[in-house]
Amino acid sequence: MMESNSAASANAKRRARTLLARVADASFWMSRYMERAEHIARILMISGDVLTGAGDLDPPFALEVAGDVLRITQRDHMFPTLAPAGRSPTQVMAAVARYMTLDEGNPNSLIHCLAKARENARGIRESISAEMWEQINTFYWSIKSDDARERFEDVPQEFYRQFMLGSFLFQGLTDQTMDHGQVWMFIQLSRYIERVDMTCRILTAKFATLSRIDGSLESSLRTIQWMAVLRTCCSIEAYRRSHVGEIEPSRVANFIIFDPTFPRSIHFCVKQALATVDQIRAGLAADAGREAQRRLGRLFAEVQYSHVTGEMDDGLIDFLGRTRAGIAEAAAAIQEQWFMRAIDPNGWRAWSTSAL
């Protein structure tokens, strides 16, 4: 028993040691961009869907929905360009969608995220599985093909769906076709980090907007809005199962942030990120990653022991802001300690003696 354990850990160390810092870095960003594309596709899909149903009923509200897309992706400075006076909400939404989908100059457009994911994958194709590479590459070329713009203009919803399916397929292939070693762990880690970040952004934008205009909305539109928030976070079905018949802002927030077992909740993602960091550290037997662990641990403690009470208020927005800052610090620590530290020629000596 002892022997097989030590053999297994020796094996883990041997494998761990040969991961290039550059490869770890690229796998991290490949996965992050893929996850980001999936979220942006979903935001566009749900926003488009809401406006198709309710755009003409309440024009000021419809403009807010289009504006939220830009706020979430931090492109709000583009709003005046995309929504000049005189454009109908439907036209504005179409312009926003076009900008967020195929505009290669927009660093958060779907095509840009996919190109970055593929570029990172291309740089490490010998470290990921052939199946993963072929999927991401085939997907990339299908979006770069001559008829892509036409397909998008034709049925935007189908186009977004392809991005979401592309991401799901990539995740499935990652789990089932590659070794669950360090590269895989970095892929997991960055996915959860990106998911926390995107979920915080979505909730911040939506809660701010909805608390501003909530009173002026008709009640049916109001319910549809809160449903849309859940759908944008890919959580509607799971929420319905745990809160039969109730769609209420504080419950929505509580579910998306604090549900312990749902893989889209912030609680779940932070917990997984922390566990993955522990797992990577265990394989490396070096002190690197301690800072990332500390930051994620503190964030997890805060998420674990908080909850939303009563009505929407500034407290929630503050909490989301702190969470975003915390996850960004953790990401920076990962970057610094695992990807960059190895590049400092003076910094490695003391550290590597313990590792080797």
Next chain:
Amino acid sequence: MFDGYEINGLFDEMFEKPGVPRSHYAGLYERINHLGITAIKHRSAMADACFRNQGVTFTVYKDALGVEKIFPFDVLPRIIPADEWNLIEKGLIQRITALNYFCDDIYHQQRILQERVIDPEMIYNAKMFRRQMLGINVPRGIYVSICGTDLIRDRHGDYLVLEDNCRTPSGVSYVLENRAIMKRTFPAVFQAAHVRPIEDYPHNLLQCLKYLAPPDLPDPCIVVLTPGMHNSAYYEHSFLARQMGLELVEGRDLLVDDNYVYMRTTAGMRRVDVIYRRIDDDYIDPLCFRPDSLLGVAGIMNAYRMGRVALANAVGVGVADDKAIYPYVPDMIRFYLKQEPILKNVHTYICARPDDRRYVLDHLHELVVKSTNEAGGYGMLMGHQATEAERKEFAEKIKSDPRNFIAQPVIEISQHPSIIENRLEGRRIDLRPYILCGQSISVMPGGLTRVALKRGSLVVNSSQGGGSKDTWVLEEQKS
């Protein structure tokens, strides 16, 4: 299907005369006719989609980042019968042996210069002669571990060596991918032909690299060094690393400390013992060669000279594939091996020699002039196709720097049927077999057959619109 197929007065690989295929092509001829053009085109499109989706591409330098392109694939395979191949194989083994002796000699005793077989000036003026390697012993005495030698066939069907690529010959990944795709798209045709397998190449390459590691090391760390994603052969670097299960590193992943080479990993530094480098000498160490290189590793030459890391191929082998040294290879074979060359060279005029130069300048219209240090079909003059002005320009270049030029008669190289639009037409081809030199020498049965897809063109380089086809070396008939 072959109606109207023209032999164009050349050596045709497939046809003895119109409508009569050579015996080793008889089976293929029958099956192609049976399949018909529609089926072949359909399968050809399938093959293209495979290449695209798998990212089997090369990069053409048009803008700063380059454009990824598929290497056009022609599904009609080139077939080489066993007896022809045996001769080629013997000739190539003889050649790489002589080239290795030559490199060792040039960087040590220089007997071949002392005995005036080669004019010493030709060596000292060679751009890729590396003074830094003089007196350095390389692991196992092997300079050229991997060689890709370009062969052509003349009007009579004789195989000639056009050049030896001793530095970082590329293309072997396409050979392996072409084969995989052929087996997938034409399984029945392939099976019926009894083709020798080539799939063990990555394994053999790894054995070669392992052979260069310090002998007492049980588990040496071997890596593939690439200039990076924007290099035209990046796909191949990645492919080979994956096939051999090695780490693919860039210069920035490596560092030298106390004359040992390390790679930067998430767990700190790991020592590297053998590097299959796909970076030219010029870029490999900014402290030793080009100081502006960002692709290499500072200090690696010192580690190499101290024998603490092995490089394949060795630094300085470029002296052996200098186009002005190439004409001396038959002499090297006689000098080192006391044998007659099995494979012939193309007759070559060395512009550095006054007599040759005079002849070249008088006969520019019927010669191919090549710069001695360019590859990929760049820096070339096809005298018979060039304009008067182009010839004049080249004449001036030759006069101002004769060492930099050689000239060869235009060889009407052999043609092979290719699928062009909806019919079959003859297109010129060459062949690049790959030779590995480790504990023993092995030649991959086959190699890269490149096709000049432009009508009438003699230039097969991928950067000049060339494509490739699978190369089938047939099993020996068992009697």
